Structures are given as C-alpha cells and as structure tokens.
Amino acid sequence: MRDTLRQDQDPYVTLITPKAPVSTPTHGGRAKCLQRLIRLELPVPRTVALSFETVHRIAAGELPDIDRILAQFPAGALLCVRPSSEDPDWGGPGSILNIGMNDATFVDLSDSIGHAAASSLYKRFVMAYAIHVARLDPDVFEEIEGVGQEGLSEALRCYEEEAEEPFPQDPAVQLAEVLRSMARAWEGTTARLLRQAKGAPVDAGLGLIVQEMALGLGSGERGSGVLQLVNSETGLPQVTGRYLSQSQGREALEGGPAALYLERDPRGPSLEELEPAAFEALKEYAAFMRKKLRAEMQIEFTIENGRVHILDGMRVKRSPRAALRIAVHLAEDGIISRQEAVMRVEPRGLSELLHRQVDPEAARDVIGRGVAASPGAATGKIVFSSSEAQASAARGENCILVRRETSPEDVRGMHAAVAVLTERGGMTSHAAVIGRGFGLPCVVGAARMGFRLHDKILITEDGRRLREGEMITVDGSSGQVLAGAPRMIEAALDDAFHVFMSWADAERDIGIRANADTPADATTARNFAAQGIGLCRTEHMFFEADRITPMREMIFADSPEDRKAALARLLPMQRADFIELFRIMEGMPVCIRLFDPPLHEFLPSDRAGLRDLAEALDLPVSDVTRRVESMGEYNPMLGMRGVRLGIAVPEIYDMQARAIFEATLEASQEGAAVVPEIMLPLVSAMREVELVRTRIDAVAAAVRNERGREFDYSLGVMVETPRACLRADEIAQHAHFLSFGTNDLTQMTYGLSRDDAGRFMSHYVQQGVFAEDPFHRLDPEGVGELIRMGVERGRRGNGGVMLSICGEHGGDPDSIAFCRSAGIDYVSCSPFRVPVARLAAAQLAI
Ligand code: PEP
Ligand code: MG
Incomplete structure (x- = not known):
C-alpha cells in the first residue's frame, strides 16, 4: 500500500477502520454496517467508503483522487464497487466486480489461480464494464459463446468493435468510469422515481463502497454464497442460504442445481459436508453478528481454500410474521429490550398475520385492481348474486361474491362468500365496512373490470371473459384480483403474536x-x-334475512298503531x-x-325484493313500489x-x-x-x-x-x-x-x-x-x-x-x-x- 488516506485531505473518501468517521446519513447503510463488522474484527476485506457528497460530485463531473483510492489496496488487487444508500430498500445501481482486470493482471492471475479462472474473471469484467459502464449493446455480449481464453478474446474483440477503442487497461481509468456510471445511474429519472415510490426522499443520497475482492474463482475450493440463521418467511431458526463453488457475488442464489445447500440436506450436497470448518465459522459469525448488531443478519461470503471472507452483512429480508417472531426471540434472548421489539414491527404488516395471504413468492396473474378495502386473500368460484353465494356455500364450495356494489340484501351473500369484489365503492362503502367487520377479504371499486351481471360474465382488465363458476382470488391486502388459485399462507396467531401484543399493550x-x-x-x-x-x-x-322484513314493516308503517306493532316485534330481537x-x-x-x-338501504331495489316485501305486507306490488319510490331521497346520506x-x-x-x-x-x-x-x-x-x-x-x-x-x-x-x-x-x-x-x-x-x-x-x-x-x-x-x-x-x-x-x-x-x-x-x-x-x-x- 503506497499511501494511506488522510481524512483532512479528502473528507469524503474514507478507508473504513473501526474509528473512521462513517455514518448511515453520510455514507449509507452498507458502509456503516461494514464498519460495524470491521469493529467486530470479522474477516472483512479492505474497504473504502465514498460519501453521498462525493458521489453527488462524481455525477456532476468532479472525480475524487482515484490514485489515492487505489493506493489503499495492494498493487494488482481486484476491486468491486457496491452501492450504499441510506435505506437498502431504496435500491441502487448493481455492483461491479473484478475492477483492475487487464492484460497484466490476467497474466499474474493465470499463474496464481489458473488460466481458466483468470480468463473467466477477465471476461466477466469486460462484459459487465461493456454493458453497465460503457453502455454498449448487451445483446452483442450476451451472445458470446466461447469459454476460457477463446471467450475472453471474443469479449475483448466485441468491446473494441462496439466501443471503437480498445478495452481500458489502466485500473484508475476503469475505477473512475465505474464510479461515474454508478453515480449517474443513481441520479437518473427512472431510478429516482423507483426509489421515491419506496419512500425515499427526493434528495436521497448514494454512497459507494470500494472493496478488495476475495477470489471465489480459481484453484482449490473457492466459491461464494449467502447465509442467515432464520427462515425469512416464518422467522423460525433455520440455517438458510446457498453456496456455489467457483462463483462470485450473489451468483449462488441464481446458481440453480449446481448451488449447494448449507446444512446437510436430503435434497443434495451441502457446504457442511464440503467445507465443515468454514460452515461452522460462518454460523458462528452470523450468531455473533446477531448478538452484537442486535438483528438477524444475512452474510455474503467468499471461501478461498478454507479461508472465509465476509463481504457484506445486511438485515435479513423478512415477512411481517418473521419480523414479529425475530423481534420476540431477540428480546427473549436479552439482545434487545421489549420496547425495541415492539418498535421493530410495522403495524400495517400485522394484518398479514391476522388473515390468510397470497404467498409473496407465488406467481400472480393479475386480472383486475381496486381499492384494498378489507385485508386477507381468498379463492373461490365467481357468483353474481347472494342467492347463488348461499347455494354455493350449501354445496360446500368457496365462492367470491361479485356485485356492482352491495346493499343490506347482500349481507347474507357476503356471509356465505369467502371474499367480495365490487365495481363501485371506496374505503367506507357498504361492502368495505361490512367486509372488514366480517374479516372478509374485499376489493371494491374495481371499475376497470367489466361487470356484466345479467350475462353472468366478469371481464378482466386485459379483456378475458370469466363466467360464473370460474375460480378467482381476491387479495384484499393489495387490492388485486387474480385468476385461479395461487399458493396461500395461513394466518399466524401463535404464541409469539400473543407475547408480542402483551408487550405492546404495556406501553x-x-x-x-x-x-x-x-x-x-x-x-x-x-x-x-x-x-x-x-x-x-x-x-x-x-x-340478516329473517330480520329485514320486520324492519321494513316498521319503516312502511302508516299509522302509529301499525308502527307500534312493528316495533313490538323488533323489541325482543334487539x-x-x-x-x-x-x-x-x-x-x-x-x-x-x-x-x-x-332508510333506503333497507328497502328493496329489485323486482324480486319488491315482490317479497309485497307478500310480507300483503299489499299489491304496485303499492309497495310506489311507497319505496316516495321514500327515495336525492341524497340519502344527508337525508332522513x-x-x-x-x-x-x-x-x-x-x-x-x-x-x-x-x-x-x-x-x-x-x-x-x-x-x-x-x-x-x-x-x-x-x-x-x-x-x-x-x-x-x-x-x-x-x-x-x-x-x-x-x-x-x-x-x-x-x-x-x-x-x-x-x-x-x-x-x-x-x-x-x-x-x-x-x-x-x-x-x-x-x-x-x-x-x-x-x-x-x-x-x-x-x-x-x-x-x-x-x-x-x-x-x-x-x-x-x-x-x-x-x-x-x-x-x-x-x-x-x-x-x-x-x-x-x-x-x-x-x-x-x-x-x-x-x-x-x-x-x-x-x-x-x-x-x-x-x-x-x-x-x-x-
Ligand atoms: C362515521 O360516520 O364515522 C361512523 C362511524 O358512522 P357510520 O360509518 O356508520 O356512518
Ligand atoms: Mg356516521
């Protein structure tokens, strides 16, 4: 290493050491987390953090001193650059690996890790650089078929043809261009809109991490993977992740059948069998991180002939039910306080625990969208009337009640259905209020679907015609309507839930x-x-069906005596x-x-309802119709x-x-x-x-x-x-x-x-x-x-x-x-x- 960064010379480019001035609001979450791992003396490769301010300047054309950054690493080391935004959910440009590969390093690495691995690393870098940095046509590079030296030569040739210049050999130029392209990608309009949709502020910054690479390719047992100690869906303890020999970055997760399980697994070979010591070390690191960083962490690692490198650590992705269980376990283990556990679960996410949900991993064929009026998801056959819903329930078949909007007459149908879908309405319309009361998944106001109730046809947003009896799924948590029956996950009102809620109530x-x-x-x-x-x-x-008639009689009563009689029937019910x-x-x-x-909510609106009421009151239908009409109000919400x-x-x-x-x-x-x-x-x-x-x-x-x-x-x-x-x-x-x-x-x-x-x-x-x-x-x-x-x-x-x-x-x-x-x-x-x-x-x- 030629020269060590002095903070006073460039306050925005920082070699991460235990005491370096690195923080999430100035350098992003990844930089801060890496510093924590370094403080814990975990085997993290040498890392430099570029602050939001530096990256912002890079995007504006003002580069930091690249030679000083390179000076932090051993001569000839390969580097990677990763994004570090304040919140990892806001995304960022993809990481670029293997910076520093050129003809000279290729020769050196061919000696140390083998010719094939060196070719592969060089080719990977040329392709990533061509597509993501020089922004050349990806199709040209993705069509390269050659492997080894042949593939590398082809990639270099393609680069030269497309870019009309040879592939850059100077690591300083390579690094400068990578930094510039990542900084600019962050400032682009699409990226900005995407992260704003995830809650990022307009001026959200991006930090960049420059890290020395551990080589997951080459002679001996080398590879990379990810590991965590809990299941992301349930939050239950379970070593999960994948490892892939001869791989880099997160390739193990896409590694298909070649990727290994971590623990011994009947489905195939595991890292535990291949590299038992490394596997044990990884589990210990993850447990140590859980304790010290006070969170369940996913580790990104590389193994180099028995040596483990921790490249990154991030909070595990977790469903709401996993978030709750993880928080409870951390508090029960004395790692966080109960109050902190209570703060770690997003209240809105709780509704996922209270209802069945579409499995987030399941494929979704979205056929319509509306207001997510009552959470939970259910699958059933389409019915277009309450009587059909009741008939369907009597047959023991789940059904979805599809109506233009609902009225009190539909309540019996809603009772019989497993979910409701309406064309009209909002969060406080009848279907929404009753649906939430029943805990019935409900999507309302799906106005872009076609509701042909007379023909018993539901037309999807993309024009498909679904008939009565066809299977759909209403997802009242997202407001989506899906074709068919996607995989579901059950409600989770288990012990962890009750313990957690008792802690919340105490506050x-x-x-x-x-x-x-x-x-x-x-x-x-x-x-x-x-x-x-x-x-x-x-x-x-x-x-309820057996109650609505006495209510209507009371509404219809002409004389005080009639009303008294109707009220006398209602009194015992109440x-x-x-x-x-x-x-x-x-x-x-x-x-x-x-x-x-x-009052109009209680009166029948269709012919059958009017006839039923006429029978109950022993009056001609015409009389009943006239009375109903006379009670109509132009704006009943502001009426009687x-x-x-x-x-x-x-x-x-x-x-x-x-x-x-x-x-x-x-x-x-x-x-x-x-x-x-x-x-x-x-x-x-x-x-x-x-x-x-x-x-x-x-x-x-x-x-x-x-x-x-x-x-x-x-x-x-x-x-x-x-x-x-x-x-x-x-x-x-x-x-x-x-x-x-x-x-x-x-x-x-x-x-x-x-x-x-x-x-x-x-x-x-x-x-x-x-x-x-x-x-x-x-x-x-x-x-x-x-x-x-x-x-x-x-x-x-x-x-x-x-x-x-x-x-x-x-x-x-x-x-x-x-x-x-x-x-x-x-x-x-x-x-x-x-x-x-x-x-x-x-x-x-x-
Ligand atoms: C309300 O108006 O807020 C209310 C609770 O009453 P309702 O929804 O029954 O009108
Ligand atoms: Mg009100």
Whole structure:
C-alpha cells in the first residue's frame, strides 16, 4: 500500500477502520454496517467508503483522487464497487466486480489461480464494464459463446468493435468510469422515481463502497454464497442460504442445481459436508453478528481454500410474521429490550398475520385492481348474486361474491362468500365496512373490470371473459384480483403474536375499542383484546334475512298503531342482541348507537325484493313500489338519517332505549353491573340532544319503575357533522361522551360522497390533489382541524367528557397518531384492525 488516506485531505473518501468517521446519513447503510463488522474484527476485506457528497460530485463531473483510492489496496488487487444508500430498500445501481482486470493482471492471475479462472474473471469484467459502464449493446455480449481464453478474446474483440477503442487497461481509468456510471445511474429519472415510490426522499443520497475482492474463482475450493440463521418467511431458526463453488457475488442464489445447500440436506450436497470448518465459522459469525448488531443478519461470503471472507452483512429480508417472531426471540434472548421489539414491527404488516395471504413468492396473474378495502386473500368460484353465494356455500364450495356494489340484501351473500369484489365503492362503502367487520377479504371499486351481471360474465382488465363458476382470488391486502388459485399462507396467531401484543399493550397510553355489531364481531373483538365496543351500529343487526322484513314493516308503517306493532316485534330481537353483546363483553364498556340508517338501504331495489316485501305486507306490488319510490331521497346520506329519525319518529329510539335497558338489567343479574353507553348519530344541534335525552330518560325511569331495579347508563353524541364540531361546547354539556364519526365528518367536510368517491379517488391521489384517500387516512389539516376544535370546545363545555373516534380511521396508524396528539381518549375500529391499532398506539407511546 503506497499511501494511506488522510481524512483532512479528502473528507469524503474514507478507508473504513473501526474509528473512521462513517455514518448511515453520510455514507449509507452498507458502509456503516461494514464498519460495524470491521469493529467486530470479522474477516472483512479492505474497504473504502465514498460519501453521498462525493458521489453527488462524481455525477456532476468532479472525480475524487482515484490514485489515492487505489493506493489503499495492494498493487494488482481486484476491486468491486457496491452501492450504499441510506435505506437498502431504496435500491441502487448493481455492483461491479473484478475492477483492475487487464492484460497484466490476467497474466499474474493465470499463474496464481489458473488460466481458466483468470480468463473467466477477465471476461466477466469486460462484459459487465461493456454493458453497465460503457453502455454498449448487451445483446452483442450476451451472445458470446466461447469459454476460457477463446471467450475472453471474443469479449475483448466485441468491446473494441462496439466501443471503437480498445478495452481500458489502466485500473484508475476503469475505477473512475465505474464510479461515474454508478453515480449517474443513481441520479437518473427512472431510478429516482423507483426509489421515491419506496419512500425515499427526493434528495436521497448514494454512497459507494470500494472493496478488495476475495477470489471465489480459481484453484482449490473457492466459491461464494449467502447465509442467515432464520427462515425469512416464518422467522423460525433455520440455517438458510446457498453456496456455489467457483462463483462470485450473489451468483449462488441464481446458481440453480449446481448451488449447494448449507446444512446437510436430503435434497443434495451441502457446504457442511464440503467445507465443515468454514460452515461452522460462518454460523458462528452470523450468531455473533446477531448478538452484537442486535438483528438477524444475512452474510455474503467468499471461501478461498478454507479461508472465509465476509463481504457484506445486511438485515435479513423478512415477512411481517418473521419480523414479529425475530423481534420476540431477540428480546427473549436479552439482545434487545421489549420496547425495541415492539418498535421493530410495522403495524400495517400485522394484518398479514391476522388473515390468510397470497404467498409473496407465488406467481400472480393479475386480472383486475381496486381499492384494498378489507385485508386477507381468498379463492373461490365467481357468483353474481347472494342467492347463488348461499347455494354455493350449501354445496360446500368457496365462492367470491361479485356485485356492482352491495346493499343490506347482500349481507347474507357476503356471509356465505369467502371474499367480495365490487365495481363501485371506496374505503367506507357498504361492502368495505361490512367486509372488514366480517374479516372478509374485499376489493371494491374495481371499475376497470367489466361487470356484466345479467350475462353472468366478469371481464378482466386485459379483456378475458370469466363466467360464473370460474375460480378467482381476491387479495384484499393489495387490492388485486387474480385468476385461479395461487399458493396461500395461513394466518399466524401463535404464541409469539400473543407475547408480542402483551408487550405492546404495556406501553400504550390510549384505549382501543372495536366497532362490533353482532355477537360474532364482539367475540372477535374480545379475541383481539379490544377494551370494549366503541360503536355498535344497531341498524346492522337487521341485515340478516329473517330480520329485514320486520324492519321494513316498521319503516312502511302508516299509522302509529301499525308502527307500534312493528316495533313490538323488533323489541325482543334487539333486547336479545344486547344481552348477548353484554355477556360476551363481560362488563367492558359497550357503546350502542341508536339507528342511523339511510332508510333506503333497507328497502328493496329489485323486482324480486319488491315482490317479497309485497307478500310480507300483503299489499299489491304496485303499492309497495310506489311507497319505496316516495321514500327515495336525492341524497340519502344527508337525508332522513341518524338523530333526525329519532326526532321525526321518536318511537323508534324509545324502543331501542327500552331494549338496551331491559338487556342491561338482565345481563347485570349474571355478573358485574352493566353500564351501557347510548350514542346519538348525526347530531348537528344541541336541541336534538336535549329532545332525545328527555325521552330516553323517561324510558329509563319507566323501566326502573316497572322492574323495581336501578341501573346507570351514559348518553353520548357522535360528532360527525361540521356543525357538531363547531358547537361541541354546548353539545358536550348534554353528553357524557363525544365520539368523532370521521367517516361522515370527512364526507361532509370535503363535500365528497363516501359511496361515490372511489370512482375518481385514484386520479386525485395520483395527481397529488390528495396525498392519500381521506376516507382511509384522516386528513389532519381540514377534518383534523375540526376535530381539534371539537376536542377543545367539547372539553371547555364539559371538563369530564370522554372523547373518542369511531370512524374507519380508528384502525389506521397515521390517523391514530393524529388522534393521540389531539388528546383523544380511545379509538375504535373494526375488530380485525384492533391488533394494528394496539401496536400503532404502543409505538406512539414509546
Ligand atoms: C362515521 O360516520 O364515522 C361512523 C362511524 O358512522 P357510520 O360509518 O356508520 O356512518
Ligand atoms: Mg356516521
């Protein structure tokens, strides 16, 4: 080595030593990791790091002192250059190996490692240089067939012909050109767009690593490979990786049948048998790295006649389930703290553990795309109606319900199906909300597919026609629809999951409840350790086939007597529902929202439905049709909904309040006293609350009187209209709690229909009008400002008021962060999102 780099001469080119000033933000993750390995005294070849600043200058035409870099390595050494970005996921230009190969080194290496290996190294370098550095036509070089000296000569000749100059012999020129081409590749538009899609900032930098090569080619047992101590899919301990004799870089991973397993393996020969000492050393290095770097690492190594070189180490790639298990094992082994383990799992990734998923390794034949409305994946035969879905379930066949959009009449079909696909809708449309509630994979708004429901044909985005009974897969995690039945991986609610979640709960400082409408939902909520029910949408209790008719009769009632009779039929059903919910929740809070149906949702829209209703009511179809038409609203979302129904037809809320109180007394006999929470939807004025509250208090008094027993309850208001936020101080004076209904609040703040926004939302997001779908991620600026106002004014009006949110945003980590910062006491979300919310909230508190 001729001259050692002095940091004061070129602060941006650094020989990596244990104390050299190398950091991830200035030199990239790979440089920093190599420094850690060097500090651990692992056998890492000599390495120089070029900082982001240096690489940026190289791209602009200003080269560092190349001779000084070369001076760090033994004369005649072969070098490789690798990218080192801040986050390895952002990618970077491919590594270039064997820099320094020229006619002279070829002669020297022919003596030391053999003629064939030297030819191969030289040829590889010429080809890589030609294609990636000189940017010559790859086809010309990929067609070279000769091997050994012949192949090398052909490659050199091709280079000279294509480049119109001889292959550069000076290692300084070679290195300079490699650095320049890699620096420029990083700054190119395509590379920039690709990494930005992975979350890299616009000005993300690239560092470069220049490393002396260990030769995996040549005489004796030489080769290269990768090794890690865990399975990347499951996170379970397992030595995995491949080794390939006579190879370099990551060739072992593409090495096909010639590559060896690492451990003894019935499928073929292994490194353990070939080089037992090297194999043992590698395992020890990996275990040492795990302990010292506090992460499961993948080692890239070369073996040179028994000598092991560690070229690189990187965190193992890991699925969400592997990430969770690895974090738990590291904490259990005392390598990281429990808090750190909690921080190491991405909350959104948890949903992969809660549902079956398409195996990430499986081939995907994507036939359509829509909004990923409810996670998980399922495969089944296409059906186009709820009755077909039920018939299919009765035959024991999995089916996918394909509809233009869903309505309450489809709930029975959704129950029978394994997944749902709709042409219309967004994150808060009927199919999406019900799908998430059922834990049913769901893709909505797949508008580029053709939904020919009458002909029973589904047309794929690329024009294929699928008929009823054909097999498709709905991937509600990615929003993709796939042809056929790709390989799946099962949900993983194992011990590691439960241990991990208990660690998360120990950190959390806001409450997490579930939105649960039925006993099945409530059971799921309990299984996922929700701390109560934050929203029971009582109208959803009437979506079942045997319940919808009495509900319709009640809606249709002409006279107070008819309505009374219909309500008398509904009362015991409601009472039984509430008793069951209280029982399942065992004294945990249960917040019951009084009816909030856009009434049209309960009315039949097709001929068969109208006929069924006519039969049930014993009326001519024409009468029923007329009534249904007369009840139609131009904008039902802003029509006769929520508390407006309670004001206009107060007997309905009276019935619900009675059912709740009677159930309260019944359930309280069995265990701890139940204290129900009753919530009024769509409030916009204090007077609405006053009026309804007076009636509910009267019902409570009547039930106490009749039964001769006491009970408590609390009454709260859903804050889901902008006016309710603005008037929260006076509203809070009449309420024990306020719950922000962020679905409607988003709809009304933007003036954006939650059912129709799916049609154009992707244009809005793609063109950056909205950073994200505001029905998915709470808009912190507009809707958020109204919430902050509501929180502040609500607390001003009533210091003891409890505050929560119960819109779909309750399960979104970013929205939860907003809610916590706004001072919300708890968030409530679909049962299957409860673990995601628990983890996200825990991470915010750490
Ligand atoms: C809301 O509007 O945020 C809400 C939770 O109620 P729903 O979705 O039932 O309108
Ligand atoms: Mg609402």
